[in-house]
Amino acid sequence: MSTPKAMQQSFALRFSSGAFLAFWCLIAAFPIFWIAVMSFKSPVDAFAASPWDVITGPATRANGDGLSILDIVVGLVVLYFAIRWAFTRLPGLVRQYCPPGMIVLGWVIGAIAYGILFVLVFFTLMPLILGPINSLLGPLGSPILGLTTEHYVAVWGENEFYRNFLNSMLVTAGVVTVSLTVGTLAGYGLARSGSDLAFWLLILALIFRALPHSVLVAGYLPVFINSSEILAPIFGEGAPTLYGQPWAVIAVLVAINQPFTIWMLRSFFQNIPAELDEAARVDGCSHFQAFRRVIMPVMWPGVITTGLFSFLLGYNDFLVTSLLLDAQNQTMVPAIAGYFNRETTTTDQVEAVAAAVSITAPLFLLVMIFQRQIVSGLTAGAVKG
Amino acid sequence: MKFKTFAAFVGPSVFMMLLFIAAPLVSVFIQSFQVTQPILEQVEVETCTPGFLTQTCTTETKTVPVLDENGKTMTETSWVGFQSYRNVLQMDKFWEAVGNGSWNDINQIDFWRALRFTLMFTLLTLPMVLIVGLAIALAVNNAVRSIRGPVIFISLLPFIITPVIGSLSIYWLFVGDGILTRLMEQWSGQNISMFAQAWTIELLMYFFRVWNNAPFAFVIFYAGLQTVNMDTLESAVIDGASRWERLRHVIIPHLMPLIIFIALIHLMDVYRVFEEIVGFRSQAHVISLQWLTYDFMTPDDAGNRAMSRASASAMLTMIGIVFLLILPLRRTWRDHKGSAN
Numbered sequence: 001m002s003t004p005k006a007m008q009q010s011f012a013l014r015f016s017s018g019a020f021l022a023f024w025c026l027i028a029a030f031p032i033f034w035i036a037v038m039s040f041k042s043p044v045d046a047f048a049a050s051p052w053d054v055i056t057g058p059a060t061r062a063n064g065d066g067l068s069i070l071d072i073v074v075g076l077v078v079l080y081f082a083i084r085w086a087f088t089r090l091p092g093l094v095r096q097y098c099p100p101g102m103i104v105l106g107w108v109i110g111a112i113a114y115g116i117l118f119v120l121v122f123f124t125l126m127p128l129i130l131g132p133i134n135s136l137l138g139p140l141g142s143p144i145l146g147l148t149t150e151h152y153v154a155v156w157g158e159n160e161f162y163r164n165f166l167n168s169m170l171v172t173a174g175v176v177t178v179s180l181t182v183g184t185l186a187g188y189g190l191a192r193s194g195s196d197l198a199f200w201l202l203i204l205a206l207i208f209r210a211l212p213h214s215v216l217v218a219g220y221l222p223v224f225i226n227s228s229e230i231l232a233p234i235f236g237e238g239a240p241t242l243y244g245q246p247w248a249v250i251a252v253l254v255a256i257n258q259p260f261t262i263w264m265l266r267s268f269f270q271n272i273p274a275e276l277d278e279a280a281r282v283d284g285c286s287h288f289q290a291f292r293r294v295i296m297p298v299m300w301p302g303v304i305t306t307g308l309f310s311f312l313l314g315y316n317d318f319l320v321t322s323l324l325l326d327a328q329n330q331t332m333v334p335a336i337a338g339y340f341n342r343e344t345t346t347t348d349q350v351e352a353v354a355a356a357v358s359i360t361a362p363l364f365l366l367v368m369i370f371q372r373q374i375v376s377g378l379t380a381g382a383v384k385g
Numbered sequence: 386m387k388f389k390t391f392a393a394f395v396g397p398s399v400f401m402m403l404l405f406i407a408a409p410l411v412s413v414f415i416q417s418f419q420v421t422q423p424i425l426e427q428v429e430v431e432t433c434t435p436g437f438l439t440q441t442c443t444t445e446t447k448t449v450p451v452l453d454e455n456g457k458t459m460t461e462t463s464w465v466g467f468q469s470y471r472n473v474l475q476m477d478k479f480w481e482a483v484g485n486g487s488w489n490d491i492n493q494i495d496f497w498r499a500l501r502f503t504l505m506f507t508l509l510t511l512p513m514v515l516i517v518g519l520a521i522a523l524a525v526n527n528a529v530r531s532i533r534g535p536v537i538f539i540s541l542l543p544f545i546i547t548p549v550i551g552s553l554s555i556y557w558l559f560v561g562d563g564i565l566t567r568l569m570e571q572w573s574g575q576n577i578s579m580f581a582q583a584w585t586i587e588l589l590m591y592f593f594r595v596w597n598n599a600p601f602a603f604v605i606f607y608a609g610l611q612t613v614n615m616d617t618l619e620s621a622v623i624d625g626a627s628r629w630e631r632l633r634h635v636i637i638p639h640l641m642p643l644i645i646f647i648a649l650i651h652l653m654d655v656y657r658v659f660e661e662i663v664g665f666r667s668q669a670h671v672i673s674l675q676w677l678t679y680d681f682m683t684p685d686d687a688g689n690r691a692m693s694r695a696s697a698s699a700m701l702t703m704i705g706i707v708f709l710l711i712l713p714l715r716r717t718w719r720d721h722k723g724s725a726n
Contacts, residue, residue, distance in 0.1 A: 013628070014527065021524040025539045027596065031554040032542055034564065038557065047562040049571075054564060182397045189394025197388075201395065208406045210653040210706050214678035218699040219409025221682055222416065222692050255405030258398050287390045316547040318660060319675070323682055333549055337663065353557060356550045367541050371534075374541060378601060379608040 032360065039354040040147045043346035046353065057146020067145045068134050078126065082118055090114060123149070151347075151354035161355060163328075164335040167246065168315060171331055174250035175314035176307050179257045183310075184303060186258075187265025188291055192274065202266070205259035213256060213319050220252060224324060244326035252320055257313050261306055264377065268302025269295070305377035308370055315363070332359050410703075417469055417696035421462045424451040469697035496698065499677045500705070502587070506673070507655045507709065510594045514651060515644060517595055518602025523632075525603070526610045537604070544600035552593050552664025556580075559589060583670040590661045590671065598655070602647050609643045610636070649713050656706050674702045 037055060038046040044059040053059075067075070090110060098106030155161045190198045223230065224242040242248040272295065280290040315333075322334035330338075336359065339352035367374065425448050433442040475494050482490030492498050525536055543551060558565045559579040570577050579585045613636055621631050637644075659675040662668060668676065681695035 017524045017527045020520065021528055021536060024521055024524070025536060028543050028600070029539050031551070031558055031596075032546065035554045035557060049562075049567045051564055051568075182401060186395040186398030189391050193391045195388075195391070198391070198395075201399065205402070208402060210656075210710055211406065211410075212657045212675050212678075212699075212702055212706065214657075214659070214675045214682070215413060215699040215703050216406060216409045218416070218678055218682060218692070218695045219411075219413040220405075221690065221695075222421075223409075223412065251401070252405055255401045258402050258406075262395075262398055287394075312545065316549075318547075318549045318663060319679060323679070333547055336549070336553070349557075352553075356553055359550050360546055363545050363547070364542070367538060367545050371538055371541065374545070375537065375604055375608075378604045 032364075035353050035360075036357050038350065039151055039357040040149065041350070042146070042148060042150075043350050045146060046350045047346055056144075060146030060148050061144075062146075067147050069144060070134060071130055072145065074126065074130060075122075078122065082122075086114060151351050152358070155351050155355045155358065159351070159355075161332070161335070161358065164330055164332045165358075167325075167329055168331040168333075170246050171250055171253070171321065172311055172314035174247065175253045175257065176310045178250060179254040179261050179310045180303055180307050182254065183258060183261035183265050183306065184299065185291075186262045188269050188295060190262060190266045191269035192277070202263065205262055209259040209263075216252075216256065217320055217323050221323060224248060243324065244329055246325070246329055249321060249324050250314075252324065253314050253317060256320070257310055260313075261310060264306045264309070265302060268299070268306070271302075272298060301373070301376075304370075305373045308366070308373055309377055311366070312363075413696045413699050416693060417700050418464055418466060419462050420465045420469065420693045421460050424461050425449065426451050465693070469693040470701070473694055473697045473701065495672065495677055496701070499672045499674045502671055503656060503658060503673045503675075503705070504709075506587075506590065506594070506658055507652060510591060510598070510655055511648060511651050513591065513595050514598045514602050515647065517599040518647070519606050519640075521599065521603040522606035522610055525607055537607075540600045540603055542600075543596045544598070546597075548597065548660035549664050551597055552661045555589060555593050555596075556665050580665065580667070586665055586667045586671050589665065590658075590667075593661055593664075594655060594658070598651065601650075605643050605647060606640060609640045613639050645713065645716065649710070652709055652713065653706070656709060674698070674705065678702060 034054075040060075041054060041057045042060040045054055045057040048054050048059075094106045094110040098110075190202060221243075227242040228240060276298075277285075277287075277290040277294050280294040281287070285293065317331075318333045318337075321331045322337065325331065325334070332355075336352060336355050339348060339355060427446050428449055429444055430447050431442055431444045433440045473496050475496065478494055479491065479497060482494070492501070521540065525533055528536065546554075557563055560566065561578055561580075566577055566579060579589060617635055618631060621635050626634065657675050658673045659679065662671065662673060662676045665671075668680070672680075678695050678698045681691040681698060684690050
């Protein structure tokens with residue numbers, strides 16, 4: 001498609017538009033890039049005055065932690081092949097070893113196994129092999145880029161951040177599965193029913209969507225704390241205290257997420273032609289059978305997209321989890337608040353940075369893999385109106 | 386679809402929303418008129434210290450909580466009417482401050498300070514996010530096709546990042562010995578601390594919010610730009626419309642429904658402003674309505690949560706969002722009716 005001459009842009013306009021874009025990309029990426037760099041440096045370097053010192057890390061290097069040219073080259077090569085392999089071989093392997101119908105589970109297991117393998121190779125095997133080679137090489141093997149993983153070791157090992165990680169995984173996995181199960185049913189029902197009731201339900205959901213979460217938590221908190229007394233008439237002695245229970249938080253987050261989920265899934269279901277399930281109904285299926293046999297096989301793109309946003313809600317939440325979970329069931333994001341109180345030395349600060357980067361890394365991977373779905377999810381509700 | 390089938394499909398979802406959204410609203414409403422306090426009683430306690438010849442004994446009256454048979458503090462709940470609201474609003478102090486015409490005095494009262502910031506923040510970030518989002522969308526639309534993918538990837542990062550972590554990452558850039566503060570100090574030759582006074586913190590909060598929300602507006606505008614009618618644009622060119630006039634009279638009217646959609650979502654989301662305050666640790670200088678409720682709910686040193694005041698401030702927060710959304714919702718409603726006719 002050639003642009004008509006009158007629509008062509010002057011060089012100045014093209015240049016300034018390009019410059020603006022470059023500027024925006026710099027602003028968008030810089031804070032995240034910078035905390036990632038800081039987390040690998042010794043405290044002196046992480047808060048050094050000159051940006052160059054933060055990047056190269058002379059103090060970290062002086063401690064003997066650093067990468068030589070050989071390390072960098074080998075590391076980049078391994079990284080390149082790891083990413084390539086993930087996109088070329090991994091899908092085939094998953095398809096080969098996974099029983100049909102469990103493909104989602106297969107992917108989850110495949111991804112986790114791949115991640116563990118990568119961490120083992122990259123952080124255990126490579127230093128073991130490269131260490132002796134570096135010492136043999138002399139000047140070529142001497143470190144030029146200061147880099148240390150001590151803060152990550154401290155955060156994940158000594159501070160037992162993996163507990164918070166597991167809690168986060170539990171809560172997000174629960175939120176995603178429950179809210180998708182409940183939400184797909186409701187979204188399908190709302191999409192296929194043209195009744196006034198459906199319309200009013202959607203409006204009600206929109207109003208619920210607007211409520212600040214603190215308003216809701218103010219309602220839960222006293223009930224959850226005293227729930228063993230309140231529920232005693234129903235459950236007897238074994239009535240649970242809901243406060244601090246991950247599954248209670250899952251239920252709360254699912255409910256908070258419901259309005260958004262049903263709006264989004266409804267718009268996806270509306271894109272599936274109604275003729276499809278009408279045909280199934282003519283053939284004698286009930287509504288549920290039609291949903292099960294005809295709609296379920298074609299709904300996955302919409303469900304995956306909605307699942308991504310449910311994941312983000314569960315993963316990113318601070319307010320609900322910090323108020324409704326006790327210390328031992330704490331998820332990652334509120335746990336980082338614990339670092340504020342201790343943040344007395346610069347080492348503590350850099351450890352907090354490392355924890356923050358650990359929280360961000362999965363999200364980074366998520367955008368990398370699911371960029372298309374995220375964009376389509378954002379535009380699904382809006383563009384169609 | 387029959388009503389029964391419809392009910393079976395939406396039932397679980399509606400049940401969850403009623404149980405975990407509607408019911409808490411009712412209970413917050415009730416709680417805001419109640420106060421739950423431990424029952425206290427006055428006991429005379431005699432403490433004796435061994436002394437020479439006789440013991441020295443002192444008797445004093447102490448206030449101690451009454452314990453039930455399990456050793457737990459007994460509490461009583463009483464109706465107090467609007468007392469909790471009065472405690473939160475502190476109208477007497479407020480009117481006094483208004484009478485003095487002293488802005489500073491109003492800012493001393495937590496609720497009014499939070500309200501001022503929340504409303505100003507919500508309303509000022511809205512145009513900023515819309516303009517920045519539209520500018521990025523136009524620039525990406527202008528760019529070579531091959532770099533659009535990477536640009537969208539980078540743009541999504543600030544949007545997808547956990548808000549608390551996002552605000553922390555900016556906090557660490559501007560904290561006392563953060564890299565950007567150091568650079569600014571080098572340029573200006575002065576000692577700069579960005580987190581010591583309210584206005585610099587607020588400035589950073591505006592920056593964070595635009596950084597965080599502009600990608601959302603950008604992605605939606607970008608999708609909208611793909612559907613602009615090229616014929617209309619070309620005829621506008623033939624009619625001699627300049628680039629600016631084309632943007633003003635063709636593109637923006639085309640994007641109008643999207644602008645309203647983004648505005649609606651933005652009002653809902655930014656009114657909840659909270660994470661910045663946690664990330665920037667700004668509670669001494671800047672607080673928001675959500676943070677106020679959160680603060681009432683977090684246990685104090687004695688382990689007590691000010692639930693009745695939290696409920697009152699939650700109710701007030703809710704009234705605020707209703708007022709804020711009435712205008713855009715009425716407009717959408719009218720559009721909906723208009724398109725139906």
